[in-house]
Amino acid sequence: MTQTVFLFGPLCDAKLAEVILHKRATGQRALLHDYRLGMVGPSIMPCLVPEPGASVDGMVVAVDAPALARLDIFFGLHSAERFGVVVEGAGTKMAALAYHVGRQPSDPVSTGWTKDQSQIMHLATAEIMGLADRAPIAALHARWPMALAHAASQVRARKGDDPAQLRKDWTRNDVELVHGAMPYAWYFAVAEDDLRFRQFDGAFSAVVKRAGLVMSDAVTVLPYDPVRDIVMVIEQFRFGPWLRGAGNAWLLEPIAGRVDPFESPQDCALREAQEEAQITLRADALMSVGHVYPSPGAITEFLYQFVALCDLPEGSDGVAGLDSEAEDIRSHLVPFDRLMALIASGEVQNGPLLQSAYWLALNRDRLRADAVPQDGG
Template sequence: MADLFFYGTLCHPPLLAAVLGREVPVTPARLAGHSVFWAAGQNFPLIVEGGAGAEGVLAEGLGPEDLARLDHYEGGFDYRTRDLAVDAGGRRVVARVYFPDAGRWQPGAPWRLEDWVVHWGAVAVEASAEVMRLMGTRSARDIARRYRMILMHAASRLRARERGPARLRRRAVEGDVVVSAWRQPYARFFAVEEYDLGFRRFDGTMSETVNRAAFISSDAAVVLPYDPVRDRVLLIEQFRTGPFARGDGEPWLIEAIAGRVDPDETPEEAVRREAVEEAGLVLSDLIPAAHYYPTPGAKAEYLYTFIGLADLPDGAAGLGGVEGEAEDIRAHLVGFPDLMDLIASGEVNNAPLLILGMTLARERAAIRARHGRGA
């Protein structure tokens, strides 16, 4: 049995329970002569020697399974335990404390658990479910390499729990889908999840157990920049692996600006960021369009789409993309009639731009009346 002192994210009771698979009692404790900081550029803290003292909690009497689960959760980020004496309500207790390997992370701003809970708590707890479910099938190191993607997937799951309308379709209730087995046979930038599951049929009975797989990618946000005064849009062009893998002889696609929604941002923040990264463009108003699953039979991806009002003078189109991400993007300024021609000819052949083009056609007169020179 062992006692552990936690000073960072594991002081959050829901996260500690998720990692250990059970709730454990903790006692407020303090480690003298140490300080806690955010790890620079990360969403977790580190502890360093020196300072007035590190506040935290003490969990006592943890067993071998608890320790294995904690090492799985912490080990991929190069945290190892040291035995140090902590003060727990006047008692001196020798406890294990997770420290990062020397030089692995650099300290940033002073750490406050309350700040982390507001910005990261819910996402981190949701992400921990996937991290712990992979224990025994993926190494802690492999999970750490994908942790950003795991956080993005977790944020997508949290957004998905905001129930949508069900006027025509069945409103799902607990027990309508029963999963008997889960596997993740592939995981890199994207992942594949495989399920053995049963679902409730429309006659009220449960189906037989069937095998289903889904391609896992996080939510994405898409924006079509539109200048209502000049009546033109900005489109981007880039090489796409999907058409190439299909054997398409034209794997460079004309698209709207798009990107993954980071775990610490909203879809609206994501499209504003992507507009700057891909086209050097600052958007003003965002007009929500359709939000949807592009391929629900095979992919977990969900798209948030917008028309973004922008100033698009001559010369606004150029080359863009983020260095280090192998992005090579060319922008085009296209008048609204030309956009409709590109859709009609099939040169625009991806769902987000098709839907946004049709949305703009429907809303164009009203947008121009409010923001432009009129139709």
């Protein structure tokens, strides 16, 4: 027995529908009257919004029970539920099922996704639906935000500049994936690949097994007041040191956070500064320290590191963080010389803070000279 389902907006894309349904999606064009297309942020999920006189262009597909169950899983990620509609196609009206997202659309006039948004949604959906037959629903819901973030990281990586002046100009064609798996998936995930890679003699290696923690791109921000020669660092509990067995698992760090799927690293830096330290930074005051893989042998995380020029008056430190993420973050105003002393003592154990501090040490005189008028200037 099959059911007729109305797909709409960018969900009509044949490749995306095939990923969701796990079979080729063939259907016919149809119109749903008295609705318009909206979009629910921040996941940019298209949704149907009642509006007399409007109409939504889409397609109807006949799906069997397994495909309908997969649609339920996909739409369930967005808290959507089935409801009955009457659509018009090929001059006739027919009953169909559609999915209603209960949340208020953030974009009432959206008609589709940008190229980058489409790539992100395709990649994230492929990851989640690849897990759908074996992972519990709770795991899929927990994984979806990070699947989007990882997909966005993949899109940025594909567009990124990969200079090769000293290293050889390798490409992804120099790696052969024999078998890929994701044996663990929750908020984070573990990928396990059997692969071969090209060696320096030109031959491919034997098949090797590699595993890595699938994360997303992130930013770090070290606020610096060049007039007062003061930085702001934060202190918070970190699970990694705790898991390692450290006696004190609270670290001194720069402001940091994961880049949301549909924001830029620069916008993320500004947002995280507000959330973690309640300070407002300017985009044009962000100076790149470098873009790096902190531990490329084991994790996919890629860091966009910044020093941010700003005013850090007395009293701008304190305790902040998002209650929704159980954050309890204390900020400290630290003179630059004391920061370097903390590094020398071993108290600073956070890699990005060390890198940003050393970058600042190299550029500090110039930044201070630009910030403080010189005699006769």
